[in-house]
Amino acid sequence: MAGLPIEPEAFAEHVAAALRKLQPQYSVELTGPRELVVNGRRLDLENLYRMVNHEPGRGPEIVEHYLQQLFAGDAAQLTAMSLEFARSRIMPRIQPETIFQHLTREMVAHVPFVNDTVIVFVIDLPQMTVSVTTEQMIRWGMGEDDLERLARANLDRYAPELELQLVESKEGGRAVILAQQDGYDAARLLLTNLYARIARQLGGDFYVALPARDMFLALTPEPDPFVKRLHSRVAKDYRRLPYPICSDLFYVTRDGVAGTKAA
DSSP, X not given: OTTSOSSHHHHHHHHHHHHHXXXXXXXXXXXXXXXXXXXXXXXXXXXXXXXXXHSGGGHHHHHHHHHHHHXXXXXXXXXXXXXXXXXXXXXXXXXXGGGGGTSOGGXXXXXXXXXXXXXXXXXXXXXXXXXXXXXXXXXXXXXHHHHHHHHHHHHHHHSOSOOEEEEEOTTXXXXXXXXXOSSOTGGGGGOTTHHHHHHHHHTSOEEEEOSBTTOEEEEOSOOHHHHHHHHHHHHHHHHHSSSBOOSSEEEEETTEEEEOXXX
């Protein structure tokens, strides 16, 4: 990227500095390799990073235009977004509880999940995703459970035809890899028909690993050496990948998803 850093965290730092210059009254905090918190609202820079990577010669121009469009009056419009406009764009994401080290829990619309994670909700727009705030949820006359039902239904429709790659290991275990790379791979743990799609390939109940936002690995709960080997790899991926979620496994049955994190 001409004139801009290639490394994701350095890119995010560059964008944060540009935004502080453009809007010095804003509170801007870098919370991930491609993520900022601006005035308490999470801003995902993934789409902006891809836009600049596609036209590296125009990198500074693209970033400046993006920020001007987004924050030169548009922030108020985002907050005032109607439910009619947002309804089909609300999507779920699984996040670690640690996000509340950077965000005020009471300001973020979310529901608790297993393995020390929560389900948050984002509005998926062409150039960015922004988190749904509690204020928006209340203004729309909705509760967290309403948002969750809506977001899960949108997730079901988002990419109904998923490509699943089946892998068999030397130990005798099997795994299914899902890699749409659309920002919602890990969130697919929340699909309504997930069990039906994967159980027949893995022979029944199964584990799912979500070390980061763009990773989804389902695996058989045995043999033990196979599970331990993959779990070790998951722990390493959790420590090294952007947007980390959880180093523990999720246990998926016909009745739903349970955590495996030790009490």
